[in-house]
Amino acid sequence: MLRKKRCLCTSVLAATGVILASAPALAQSTNGVVDANGDGLDTHLFRPALDSKGFFATNGTSVLSANDISFGLVLDYGNSLLRVPDKGQRNAALAMHSFQGTLHFNYGIANRAIIGISLPVNLMLSGPQADANGQPLLPNQWSTAELNSQTIGAPALHAKLRLLRVEQGFGLAASVQAGVTLTDAPKNAGADPVLYAWPQLIAEKRLGSTGWFKIGANAGMRLHPASSTTLNLEDGTFKDGQRITYGLGMSARVAEPLEIVADTYGTYLLSDASAKVKPSNEVVGGIKLYVERNSYFMLGAGTRYTPGFEAATIRGFLGFIYEPSIGDRDGDGYKDDVDKCPDDPEDFDGYQDEDGCPEPNPVVHIPDPPPPPKKPPPPVNNDRDGDGIPNAQDQCPDQPETFNGYKDEDGCPDKGDVEVGDGGLILLKKIKFATNSAEILPESNEILDQIAGTIKAHPEFLLMEVAGHADERAPDQYNLVLTQKRVDSVVAALIQRGIDRSRLRSKGYGEYCPEDQGHNEEAWEKNRRVEFKIVKSKDGGPTPQLGCENAVRHGVRPAPLP
Template sequence: MRAPLPPRWICGAAALAAAAWAAPASAQEAGPARGLALNRFSPAPAGDRMFGVPSPYAASPNQDGSATLHVMLLGDYAHNPLVLTRQGSDENLGAIVGHQLFLHLNSSLTLWDRLHVNVDLPLAVLQQGDSPAAEGLSFRSPSDVQLGDLRVGLRLRLLGDYFDPFQLAVGGFVWVPTGDRDGSFVGEESVRGLPQILAGGRIPGFVWSAAAGVDLRPAQTFAQVRQGLMFNGGAGVGLLLGSEEQLQIGPEATVSTVLEDPEARNTNVEALLGLRYRFAPTLRDFELGVAAGPGFTSGIGTPDFRAVAMLAYSPEVRRADPDRDKDGIVNEKDACPDVPGVGDPDPKKNGCPPSDRDEDGILDRVDACPDKPGVANDDPKKHGCPPPGDRDKDGITDDVDACPDEAGPANEDPKKHGCPPPPDRDGDGVIDAEDACPDIPGIRTSDPATNGCPGDRDGDTVRDDQDACPDIKGKPDPDPSKNGCPVAVRMTETEIVILQQVQFDTGKATIKKVSDPLLDEVAGVLKEHPEIAKIEVQGHTDPRGGRAYNIKLSQARAESVMKALVQRGVEAERLASKGYGPDVPIADNDTDEGRQKNRRVQFKILEKKPKQQQEAP
């Protein structure tokens, strides 16, 4: 609120004490005559759906008339709820109350699913201001922790249940003067009341509340602003999100104004955007909420910003389940509504489980042994009767178990039925007696020397479990890291890497014979991997001799290598050549070693066939 100083520097609080004008030499302290409950935020009772707008229901999760307790701790912060300004210029002379933080201990009790009793005890834990002064008057800002006025509420639900789209109730609040009233801003010296009419409702995914009433309080004037009998109203809506509607988000607004000579300075309009979350699934009776919003008028107690946070224990009200035991028979027709059962023409048995005295899952009417737990049997004379003995506990009765003392699986062969299978230590499906590698999982083959041993995917005679390059043909090597790998070639996702350089005659594109084995390996890799659709054969040089010369030389060398691969059986359409000259060095051209590394041929993978094309015949 902006408490204005009118023209001629007259302080708005002068109307409170005429003696203040007779003291020009020193400022006189001014304040509310009987104490002033500055805070215009009145928290909704614990268990309600909004932060500041009460709901019309009596929240009882049991819906059987038993009493339900709701408890909430709520923090309410207001910024600049009372600021002194000069009328006409809106010059800010300082905040009488710049910061005000209340903690509310709020509890509710619902009775008979219809009556709701609420108690709210506010405590001002932070109050700060500038203690402004002007024209011989000073306003002392509060600073102490102070107890506010105790609020007691009562409401009666008239229409609608908790989940109905329209609900109606009457109720109200009474404030008992328990707060500090000696020039404070937390309480008043007289009892105040607020009778209300409340409406609201809930549909899947949406909840709303509205309230209107008259705030009955003695009249007083503070800073030339009339306070007294006031209209008080508010409304809020919330979207309910989540699979169990545990998250609520939505706006709410409150308005109050003096009924006698209303104006901007005694009218309060605020709005909040709030978020509430009910913890799920194990702590559904606890709820956390935050909200914030602006004030829109200059009325006493209207802040320019308000923030609210709350934590509540509020037992959740859940929709009644029409079929609690989920047996397809509604509760009102189910003789056993909490135990799944079956339909029966007898109302006393409808929805109840059928008789099964021995609880073996076989109904008494078809159980050949209704008092002894048994098993199903195609023979009606044995159906529901205990099975023959099973000494080895393998599920195969001794009378048909070929190995009654050794647990084993079923087998179509009566001589093996119930007997343990032959040992297979590596679990590869080849029994140890036939497994050439009984301790290493392998594959079944027709060759006794390799049956049960790991395969050889690349066909280079080195077993996959010993092959360091199982997908590329290589040669045996005593070094495990090289065993089964090509001598001079490796393959990555983007390149066929050669571990030796392709050798050319000096200054020419003629490939030396010494590089034939290397090119044989490159061609072999390309033949073994038809999924490689396109390879770029790259030629690179060092910078000596000039760029134009080296571009031409590197292109000629790349073409020579591509031609050599075609001669070795690689399809020409899978190959492309390009000379890069000295443009892509991989080492320092200032040293002989670096220049030697830069004179190279590379095989870059440009394109691979999709997997389905690789598998196509």
């Protein structure tokens, strides 16, 4: 696996080297936009998504986990930009062929945001712009010389902040990108003059049981110091100005390694340019081919559907996005690079739980519990209600005892803090833990006694899952480890109360299965919980849902059914 990751990384770095090697400003001696016609313009309508979580051009709302990174290289081609009247010249477009390579790097912060940098490199080509008589096609606007511009575009910094998690129903994020042009690229229609700033609002929705179908939308404004450049194009006069930006993407994960993507994006020019020149819109379709969990090749093509100045008649692109993912082969919540036993899961017994290895002699730091509840005596002939307590000792001889670890010796039905429901136990009182710890507080000994008593009174429950859940406020990985440690402590406490180890298993689901979707103290209190699910019973009844779909989407699955 490490060899494969090095190969992927090396491939991207090699491609990056090729792009940068071709980037030195070998720009032609004569620029396309003549000196008297302002500072120039940009025609790159297709701009790759900021990070590995987007569609093609449309951004997604998810972000990298804390301290994770991603980088990639996207190459795109646009044909027939800045179309002009055909007067016998070789190419009826000022930029007949536009190639751009964009390298980007991103870094995740606190599971909430990313920061990154992008570097575009341009190659702009077109024939001389002179009519059949050798006269300038656009006098005082564009040079008659052949366009052959090789430059770096506008290096840019960007940031994205996740506001709402898409896993909780609807995703929302905000981003901003700012770049500075350091070359004469604008004079060859290759970059925004001087600098630009691009704030955007990003929305996303996922559909299907595992979120396999995604829809995303972006809206923003690309701001820059407008130049005085004017061009008399085929569909009207271009005059530079600010641009409203928008995008709509859809994708379907039709197989584990394959995602089909459709994306439309565009700009609307805010200036007194001709009406037909203002809206530039393209639509593309293609695939993402995943080679690792979040690393993929992308390939697509499309065309314009409005005559705007920067919309290409043919658009094509390919790229590779690499997001290093360190696996967790044994599923214990510790990534393999820090797990001392990557193939043997940690047993979370309170003894050296931070090394990722199961210990042969675990030490469980749990207070000595009180003696287990007394087993009901064998049935006798003088037991009218059949609860195993003789009538002479039964305070309710005609009503059978409810064996739930609460006053089980009086022979009367009573309601404790544990009830048997469909598919599991219902706890009317929470199991309490010390803050940020798996230590069970002494006040929970009573509810643990009742749980143990209830399980003993139901020998038909052959296997139960003790499931741990947390609220959303801590990082995802931290919550997974903490909930696993806590349910392991609960299992250990029940074993000490006489429950056979073979009847119990544990699983921590972190924050992925909230009971309340709110984002307040009341919701957090509900979501911090321990649940008991009946995995297998003697009567062979249906198994309740274990875990949840959102946990599965994040790679957290319950153990297979026995």
